[in-house]
Amino acid sequence: QKEVEQDPGPLSVPEGAIVSLNCTYSNSAFQYFMWYRQYSRKGPELLMYTYSSGNKEDGRFTAQVDKSSKYISLFIRDSQPSDSATYLCAMSDHGSSNTGKLIFGQGTTLQVKP
Amino acid sequence: DTGVSQNPRHKITKRGQNVTFRCDPISEHNRLYWYRQTLGQGPEFLTYFQNEAQLEKSRLLSDRFSAERPKGSFSTLEIQRTEQGDSAMYLCASSFGLGETQYFGPGTRLLVL
Numbered sequence: 001q002k003e004v005e006q007d008p009g010p011l012s013v014p015e016g017a018i019v020s021l022n023c024t025y026s027n028s029a030f031q032y033f034m035w036y037r038q039y040s041r042k043g044p045e046l047l048m049y050t051y052s053s054g055n056k057e058d059g060r061f062t063a064q065v066d067k068s069s070k071y072i073s074l075f076i077r078d079s080q081p082s083d084s085a086t087y088l089c090a091m092s093d094h095g096s097s098n099t100g101k102l103i104f105g106q107g108t109t110l111q112v113k114p
Numbered sequence: 115d116t117g118v119s120q121n122p123r124h125k126i127t128k129r130g131q132n133v134t135f136r137c138d139p140i141s142e143h144n145r146l147y148w149y150r151q152t153l154g155q156g157p158e159f160l161t162y163f164q165n166e167a168q169l170e171k172s173r174l175l176s177d178r179f180s181a182e183r184p185k186g187s188f189s190t191l192e193i194q195r196t197e198q199g200d201s202a203m204y205l206c207a208s209s210f211g212l213g214e215t216q217y218f219g220p221g222t223r224l225l226v227l
Contacts, residue, residue, distance in 0.1 A: 008154065032213060043118075043205055043218035044157065051213075088156050092213075099170045100212050101147065104156030 003027050006089055006105025015114050019076040023089035023105045026070065030091040030103075033065050035074045038086045038107065047087075048074065079112045086110070116140060118219035120206050126225045127196055134192045135222045139208030146189050147216060148181060150174065151203040163189060196226045 006023045013019055021035075032051055036044035048063040050056050050072075056063045062075040072091075076083055086109050090102040119138045127133050139146050144165050149157035160179070162170045165186035175181075178196075183189040193200055203223050207216040 004156075006156070034215075036218075041221075041223070043220045046215055046217070049215055090156075098212055099162045100145065100209065100214075100216070101159040101162055101170065102149075102157070102207075102216060104158070106154070107156050 001026065002106075003103050004089060004091060004105040007108055008106050010109040010111060012111045012113060013079055015079060015081060015112055017079050017112070019079050019083070019110060019112075021074040021076075021087050021089075021108050021110070023072050024070055025072075025091055025103075027091075027093060027103075028067075028070065029093035032092040032100075033063070033072050034090040034092075034102070035061075035063055036088040036090060036104075038088055040085075044088055079110075081112050081114050084111045118206055118208055118217050120204075120219040120222050122222060123220060124223050124225075126227065128227050129196060129198060131196055132192065132194045133196055133224065134190055135204055135206075135224075137189045137191070137206030137208075137219060138187075139189070139206070140217055143208035143210050143217075144186065145209045145211065145214075145216075146183055147207040147209075148189070148191055149205040149207065151205055151221070152201075157205055160191075193224075196224075198226050200224060201226045 035048040053067045064073045086107040088107045089105040146163040148160040151157040163183040203221040
C-alpha cells in the first residue's frame with residue numbers, strides 16, 4: 001500500500017462547477033500538506049500549503065486537512081478551462097532526519113470543459 | 115526570472131550512455147531536492163542536499179546515480195550506463211529552510227532508447 005493514495009481520474013467537469021479532489025494517507029506523522037498543480041510537461045507549481053489540521057482558503061481554492069481521518073481535500077470553486085491540469089497532493093513529516101522530503105500522491109487529472 | 119532552472123530540458127540518449135543534468139536553485143535556498151517522475155505518477159524523492167552536504171538518498175538511487183552540489187550552489191545529477199527504465203522526468207526543487215515551500219524547476223525529460 002502506498003503512503004499516499006490519490007484517485008488518478010480523469011475527472012471531467014463543466015466550466016463553473018465545484019471540483020473536489022482528495023487524498024488519503026497512512027503515515028500519522030505527516031504534518032505538512034500541500035497541493036501542487038502541474039500542467040503537461042511542466043514542473044509542479046504550489047497551490048496551497050497547510051500545517052496540521054484545518055481549512056485554508058485562497059481565492060477560488062480551499063484546502064482541508066482532517067488528520068483524525070488521514071484525509072485531505074482541495075476544492076476549486078467556479079472552475080475554469082485554465083484549471084485543466086494534474087493536481088498532486090504532497091505531504092511531509094520532518095522526522096529525525098529533518099529532510100523535509102515530500103511524499104506525493106499519484107495525481108488527479110482534471111479537465112474543465114467550456 | 116529568479117525561479118529554479120534546469121538544463122537541459124530534454125535529453126535523448128542511447129542505452130549505456132552517461133548523462134548529466136544541472137539544477138540551479140533559487141538564490142539563497144540552502145535546501146535542494148531531486149525527484150523523479152514517471153508517466154502517470156507523482157514525483158518520487160531521490161536525494162536531498164543541505165548546502166553542499168548530501169544528507170539523504172532514496173533506495174531508488176542506485177549506484178549508477180550520483181549527485182553533487184559543490185559549494186552549496188548548483189547541483190548535478192549524473193546517471194551512468196543508462197537503462198530504458200531510467201526514462202522519466204527529473205525534477206529539482208529548492209527551499210529556504212525546513213518546513214518552507216519547495217519550489218520546483220521545469221524538469222529535465224530523459225528518454226533512453
